[in-house]
Structures are given as C-alpha cells and as structure tokens.
Amino acid sequence: MGLFDKKYCDVCGEKIGLLGNRKLEDGNLCKECARKLSPWFSDRRSSTVEEIKQQLAYREENRKKAAQxxxxxxxxxxxxxxxxxxxxxxxxxxxxxxxxxxxxxxxxxxxxxxxxxxxxxxxxxxxxxxxxxxxxxxxxxxxxxxxxxxxxxxxxxxxxxxxxxxxxxxxxxxxxxxxxxxxxxxxxxxxxxxxxxxxxxxxxxxxxxxxxxxxxxxxxxxxxxxxxxxxxxxxxxxxxxxxxxxxxxxxxxxxxxxxxxxxxxx
Structure with missing residues (x-):
C-alpha cells in the first residue's frame, strides 16, 4: 500500500485526511475518533481496533455520568x-x-x-x-x-x-x-x-x-x-x-x- 494511498478509519469508516492518521496496532484511526479517547489514555499505538471501539463505547457511557x-x-x-x-x-x-x-x-x-x-x-x-x-x-x-x-x-x-x-x-x-x-x-x-x-x-x-x-x-x-x-x-x-x-x-x-x-x- 503506497504512502499516499487513501486510508479509512477502521473504527468509524470515514476517509482519513492527509496527516490525519493515528496508527493502531492492527489498523488506522482518524483524528476525530482519536479526540474522543480519554485524555489520560496513552497506549493508542499498542491498542487494537476492537480495544479502541470498546473504549469509545465506555466514553459514551461516561458522557451520561458527566451529564449527571x-x-x-x-x-x-x-x-x-x-x-x-x-x-x-x-x-x-x-x-x-x-x-x-x-x-x-x-x-x-x-x-x-x-x-x-x-x-x-x-x-x-x-x-x-x-x-x-x-x-x-x-x-x-x-x-x-x-x-x-x-x-x-x-x-x-x-x-x-x-x-x-x-x-x-x-x-x-x-x-x-x-x-x-x-x-x-x-x-x-x-x-x-x-x-x-x-x-x-x-x-x-x-x-x-x-x-x-x-x-x-x-x-x-x-x-x-x-x-x-x-x-x-x-x-x-x-x-x-x-x-x-x-x-x-x-x-x-x-x-x-x-x-x-x-x-x-x-
């Protein structure tokens, strides 16, 4: 796969823009999804696509607690x-x-x-x-x-x-x-x-x-x-x-x- 080939986020499926790719252990993550991760989280590069999906699900549940x-x-x-x-x-x-x-x-x-x-x-x-x-x-x-x-x-x-x-x-x-x-x-x-x-x-x-x-x-x-x-x-x-x-x-x-x-x- 070439350096400038189109890449898609393995979490949300959206096209990843130039310089917008955030590498995962087994895939790619767009910067929009990366922004939704916990600010205290530092192991993105060693995380799998499935682990990132699980964290984003947790983050949405967390939003309910933040509202309360x-x-x-x-x-x-x-x-x-x-x-x-x-x-x-x-x-x-x-x-x-x-x-x-x-x-x-x-x-x-x-x-x-x-x-x-x-x-x-x-x-x-x-x-x-x-x-x-x-x-x-x-x-x-x-x-x-x-x-x-x-x-x-x-x-x-x-x-x-x-x-x-x-x-x-x-x-x-x-x-x-x-x-x-x-x-x-x-x-x-x-x-x-x-x-x-x-x-x-x-x-x-x-x-x-x-x-x-x-x-x-x-x-x-x-x-x-x-x-x-x-x-x-x-x-x-x-x-x-x-x-x-x-x-x-x-x-x-x-x-x-x-x-x-x-x-x-x-």
Whole structure:
C-alpha cells in the first residue's frame, strides 16, 4: 500500500485526511475518533481496533455520568479536581460544561493514592565586575523555580494515573539578603517564605488530603458488616516544619504528604 494511498478509519469508516492518521496496532484511526479517547489514555499505538471501539463505547457511557455530575466541591485553579459527594464521583478537568467536554468520571473507590511532586530548579545569578565580565557572587546567589504536580493513582481499564500541574507558570523565588546563605556550605533558603510557593503547596496538600479521605471513606463503606471499619478521615497533618516519613524514611522540608512516596504525615 503506497504512502499516499487513501486510508479509512477502521473504527468509524470515514476517509482519513492527509496527516490525519493515528496508527493502531492492527489498523488506522482518524483524528476525530482519536479526540474522543480519554485524555489520560496513552497506549493508542499498542491498542487494537476492537480495544479502541470498546473504549469509545465506555466514553459514551461516561458522557451520561458527566451529564449527571453535580459539583459539590472544587479544588485547584486552572485544572480542577471536582467532587460530586452525592454520587461519590470525582473528575479532573478545566471544562465548565462537563457533558460537552466529557471528562472521565471516576468513583471514589477507584482512587489508590495521591501525591504531590514539587520540581525545583535553580539558576545562578551573576554580576558584572570592573572589567565588564559576568562573575559569580561570593557566596553564589541563585534564583529558584518551582512547579507543582499532582499525581492521582487509580484503578481504571484505560489508565492508571491522572497527572496534572497545579501552577499555570513556574513559581520563581529569589531569596532576600536576609534569607540568603552566608557561606558555601549553608543549606538552601526555605521556599516557604515565598507566598506563591506556600499557596500551591497548601493547595496540593488539600487535594491529596481530600482524595485520601474520599478513598478511605469508600473503603469503609465497602467493609464487611461486623468488621472494624477503616478510619474514615485522616486528620490534617501539620504542614510546617521538617519531618521524616515513617513509611519510606524520606526527609521532607514541609507539607502534609511525603514528597517521595505520597504517604500522609503522621
């Protein structure tokens, strides 16, 4: 079959336009059908035509749940975690019209974990000397940049995690002279002194705590009658001061959840 031969979508049967083909393991998929797949799904190339048809059928059923979804709690800024506490459903989306956008609607009991990853990068600040050359400060000075990412682990036939960034743009932090290390061996400044850092760190902690409570509550409802119920809620852990995770031993500077394994602060 030639490179420019006509191709047809093996799912809907429509002709595929130039540059519109999305390869499957055993066929072709048009971009219109590809748009209907879950935004969290990443295994298209290794999926068969039949598997894609099954997912699209699931997505149409999901649209019915999206139409019934009634937000009772919203967490986040640009992309939000929305909860429907009556149906015990949640979703992650930017959309306002859920039926039209059709974000994946999951039950609380699909949650297996939630963590926040904070990515830090730093750039050395330079100064100009008497010869007009850029040289380092003594001791070196740095500007720090942070990105906050939420990772929700789930049980689902088409994806196992929902990963999204909390902040629209990186949070930049240049320590003031008072906070700047006085020697080469001094530790890095505490980013908690930056209001934007605190805002997103607290936002991430709140999302993780909320979903952990939803998960534990769902597990308690499913417990066998007569057995001791699981703890329904996790008390809000103190979010200031360094601490060591009892689960993995990781050293954390701040926050209510471990930066390494996602376990709640004890």
């Amino acid at each position: 979804f009634r937000t009772t709690r919203a967490l986040g800024e640009d992309r939000k975690v929305l909860l429907d506490e009556e149906h015990r459903w949640f979703t992650v989306t930017r959309a306002r019209d859920l039926e039209e956008a059709n974000p994946d609607i999951l039950d609380y009991d699909a949650i297996t974990g939630c963590r926040m990853d904070i990515d830090e990068s730093k750039t050395e600040l330079m100064r100009e000397n008497a010869d007009g050359k850029e040289v380092s400060y003594v001791p070196p000075r740095y500007e720090y940049s942070y990105d906050f990412e939420i990772v929700i682990s789930v049980r689902h036939p088409y994806f196992d995690e929902m990963r999204f960034r909390l902040n629209g743009s990186s949070v930049d932090f240049e320590p003031s002279a008072m906070l700047r290390p006085k020697s080469f061996n001094a530790g890095r400044p505490d980013p908690e002194s930056c209001a934007e850092y605190r805002k997103y760190r607290q936002m991430g902690d709140e999302i993780c705590l909320c979903l952990e409570e939803a998960r534990r509550g769902s597990a308690a409802e499913d417990a066998v009658p007569g057995e001791a119920p699981a703890v329904l809620q996790t008390e809000a852990a103190p979010s200031s001061g360094p601490w060591t995770c009892s689960a993995c031993g990781g050293a954390n500077s701040r926050g209510g959840f471990c930066e390494y394994c996602g376990s709640p602060r004890q």
